[in-house]
Amino acid sequence: MxxxxxxxxxxxxxxxxxxxxxxxxxxxxxxxxxxxxxxxxxxxxxxxxxxxxxxxxxxxxxxxxxxxxxxxxxxxxxxxxxxxxxLMHPGLRIETLTWMFGALNTVEPPLWNLFVLDQLHQGEEWTKLRRAGAVEEVKLRLAALSEWLDDRDYLLGRFTAADILMTTALRFIRHTDLVAEFPLLDAYVKRCEARPxxxxxxxxxxxxxxxxxxxxx
Amino acid sequence: MxxxxxxxxxxxxxxxxxxxxxxxxxxxxxxxxxxxxxxxxxxxxxxxxxxxxxxxxxxxxxxxxxxxxxxxxxxxxxxxxxxxxxLMHPGLRIETLTWMFGALNTVEPPLWNLFVLDQLHQGEEWTKLRRAGAVEEVKLRLAALSEWLDDRDYLLGRFTAADILMTTALRFIRHTDLVAEFPLLDAYVKRCEARPxxxxxxxxxxxxxxxxxxxxx
Missing domain, CATH: 3.40.30.10 (Glutaredoxin)
Incomplete structure (x- = not known):
């Protein structure tokens, strides 16, 4: 390019x-x-x-x-x-793409949902009734992701393009303490954000x- | 494989x-x-x-x-x-991937949101307050997609893997008449669903x- x-x-x-x-x-x-x-x-x-x-x-x-x-x-x-x-080792193409879709289609949706609820519809009556459920859906995904990162510094062991999408997806809930509840996830985001x-x-x-x-x- | x-x-x-x-x-x-x-x-x-x-x-x-x-x-x-x-002509690889991500990360989220609201939380108080807004978000995406399909039978002119993801995303709101409000979109879904x-x-x-x-x- x-x-x-x-x-x-x-x-x-x-x-x-x-x-x-x-x-x-x-x-x-x-x-x-x-x-x-x-x-x-x-x-x-x-x-x-x-x-x-x-x-x-x-x-x-x-x-x-x-x-x-x-x-x-x-x-x-x-x-x-x-x-x-x-960003994508030739031997890890489909694995990288898998986690790119995973970041955008499995992890991002519930996190984006909570972002929309808290940041775009703050104070509306429905958000008070819905928020606890939305938080539970976020936690389910974060718990699974944290487990995956148990023995990995990055999604595929080494840094790839998938970490760019996952980190930026996780940032959608930076206004909450939810990521911090999972120390491995918290460290992962900080590791990625520390990159020059x-x-x-x-x-x-x-x-x-x-x-x-x-x-x- | x-x-x-x-x-x-x-x-x-x-x-x-x-x-x-x-x-x-x-x-x-x-x-x-x-x-x-x-x-x-x-x-x-x-x-x-x-x-x-x-x-x-x-x-x-x-x-x-x-x-x-x-x-x-x-x-x-x-x-x-x-x-x-x-499913993916070698000359249309990045275009196909673009519309695959478009289907899953731009079109699917608001549609899935309405599916969740209507089908998984039916009757809950918050859905009554939220539904009209959720429908508006769906319509915004459907209108833009319908415009794109104005001179195309499929997303890239010819059928590709992206149409599989887009059609199945659009099916998440099959319980509504929203797709039918856009005749081009309605025809597109029927064209894809008619494939053997x-x-x-x-x-x-x-x-x-x-x-x-x-x-x-």
Missing amino acids: EKIAVWGFSWVPPFAQGLVRDLRVRWALEEAGLPYESRWVGIEERNTEAYRRKHPFGMVPVLESSEGTLIESGAIVYAIAEQCDK AFRAALRDQMTDYVRNAPVAA | EKIAVWGFSWVPPFAQGLVRDLRVRWALEEAGLPYESRWVGIEERNTEAYRRKHPFGMVPVLESSEGTLIESGAIVYAIAEQCDK AFRAALRDQMTDYVRNAPVAA
């Missing part, structure tokens, strides 16, 4: 900063040593016809390069990983939000 | 029959012309140590073959598609449930 541009939202409220999914793509590119430029779409512009031509669902991230346009954080990270043995590539990706996403912050009324 | 066995649940209640995710794997194997045997785990056995050795989250499907054990419906279908040009491979997969999943049905009390 050459001349890479990554689209994210120009600004999001603090509760979402560091969680928007372009972080996954930035992180993968940093791990792979591939330089890129940031592009921003305003949340209010996401459903314009012009932006919908890039992304049919009006979402981020979008990756543009000399090879074309890619959407879906899972697929973009996989495409980057195909060019970088550190993650820190660079997060710093650059946050810098863009500061640059694009709305002027206080 | 040789000597393939696919694990599903031995029996599920009627509202879930035809929706359990081993259907995706059965469908892909039928499209690829790969014979397989069915294996069953009881819902009550899913968290036993023996089954957890196959699947760390105690879920289905699991595919066992002479090449090893695979989990996660997305990854299993991808592995099958790699052996079958009809889908019908064979569904028939075999249902046959297993009949065979394993609990004796009436």
